Amino acid sequence: MNNPSPNHQLSVYLIALGAFSLGMASYVTAGLIPLIESSFSVSVAVAAQLVTAFTLAYGLGSPIFVALTPPDRQRAGLLIALGLFVLANAASAISTDFMALVVWRAVTGIGAGVYLAMGIGAATALSPPERRGKSIALIMGGMASGVVLGVPLSLMIAERMGWQAALWLVTLLGLMAFAGLMIRLPQLPAAPASSLRQKMAILADGHVMTILLVSLLAAVASLGMYTFIAPLLADPDHGAVRSVTPYLWIWGIGGVLGSFLVGPIVDRVRGPVLVFAIMAILSASLFLLPFAAASGAWLVAIPIVVWGAVGWALQVPQNNELIMARQAQGDGNLAIALNESALYLGSAIGAAAGGFVLLLRMPTWSLAACAGSVALAGALLQILNLRRQEGSRRVSQPELNH
Known part of the structure; x- marks a missing residue:
């Protein structure tokens, strides 16, 4: 086609x-x-x-x-x-x-x-x-x-x-x-015919599991922090914002723009490289969130819009990578469904972890610091996929030359 x-x-x-x-x-x-x-x-x-x-x-x-x-x-x-x-x-x-x-x-x-x-x-x-x-x-x-x-x-x-x-x-x-x-x-x-047992073999695919784990960590960081954006911005030390609604709109508009604009990039940039860059930007925007909020009520809109954009954009290259990884086996749809499960599980973990942070009476800026750290862990984990792809290219290159 x-x-x-x-x-x-x-x-x-x-x-x-x-x-x-x-x-x-x-x-x-x-x-x-x-x-x-x-x-x-x-x-x-x-x-x-x-x-x-x-x-x-x-x-x-x-x-x-x-x-x-x-x-x-x-x-x-x-x-x-x-x-x-x-x-x-x-x-x-x-x-x-x-x-x-x-x-x-x-x-x-x-x-x-x-x-x-x-x-x-x-x-x-x-x-x-x-x-x-x-x-x-x-x-x-x-x-x-x-x-x-x-x-x-x-x-x-x-x-x-x-x-x-x-x-x-x-x-x-x-x-x-x-x-x-x-x-x-x-x-x-x-799709190629396969038994349910053969479909479950997807869980033994290291490449797929790494992609899913990156999605999980991204959801813990991004959607988990989204749950607690109101208490952070309401803190007197971080803007004392009365209504968080405008910032939720900014985050959402960033998400729409990121989802649409990442499409042409996915078709030009290698998936693992793009995912690594997105996770790194997500981590940086979350780390900057409390500093921007403390500096000005509208300055904080910058990391929020970036956070929304990359948080939503991430799933485009992730789903694309999952389809390419499993298209030969014919279970790309199952890989995507597992990715969606990882996102929902990550959101639940992020909300629970943020609640635990507040229960310990830690300062609200630590919510963003923890979320940024989780996103950074996801970026570092993505290096495994980068190395795996590089290894595959080295293996295929001699075959092409031969």
Whole structure:
């Protein structure tokens, strides 16, 4: 496939639209908790379990269902996952029982996780090698846009029309993507047939496990620090900011820009080199965060926008590397699903670790210092992938010369 056909390009855009609705669904529930708490007469702690149900099902369930998808049913698997996501959001919107709502949020999480993994795999299959990075960036940028633009919009609608309206908006966008893909998505190439045991061999692939560990450390640092940006900026020694909302917007806008702009770079720069640079920049921006906050309320916007940009951009080269590492075995989709699981696990670890830091009554700047240290550890770990790639190039070079 040398040149992508217009239909193939349109399919990638439609997958990105689905990713936009996925981004909304992933983060909107947290903002709906006060409305749901009132609607079902439950406590905040109980209502928050809706987020837990979604994230656990997304992070733990999606790799299992991706692994179970028949290799010759990639197109059907993607459409079923998106259809399940749409139906589960609609069922959530009409739920009158809280436990039923919890179950449907878990089902939504499974559909979302499977769809994103298979959507990225489909987009790369439909794109020539020199455009794969751009295709992945388009999908990740769609998801980032759903978080940054879609979530505030849906929350505004929810305040006027009820929490159900936000989920109906997610359902509508997902349904639009589903209808478009039903018509436009071509048949996808079948992956090599393999048993479940053979698929589990991916866990013994040192290269893949290093990539996943880097993603885990990046999530611990980036998403973990995101959880505690408010207490840091509210500290009198670091700006005494009254409202953190503008800074969350700055972080999110940086994420959208980073997700889209990294695409052309991925197609030109070797993946391990780019990931190392991103992790190093992420570490530096987190280390600089408290110093910038102490120097000025708006100066801190610089490390925040850089942090958001590289934090979101990272997953484009990471997913691209995973697909290239496992395309011969035909389980690139499973590798991506495991990467998403690593991100959710890292986010949970980062939030728990930050809470522990505050429990020890350590100064708030230590949150950023710890996050920066974790990102630095990820950058150093990435050196293993750089050396592995260099070793592979040395091995292949004599063969080419021979």
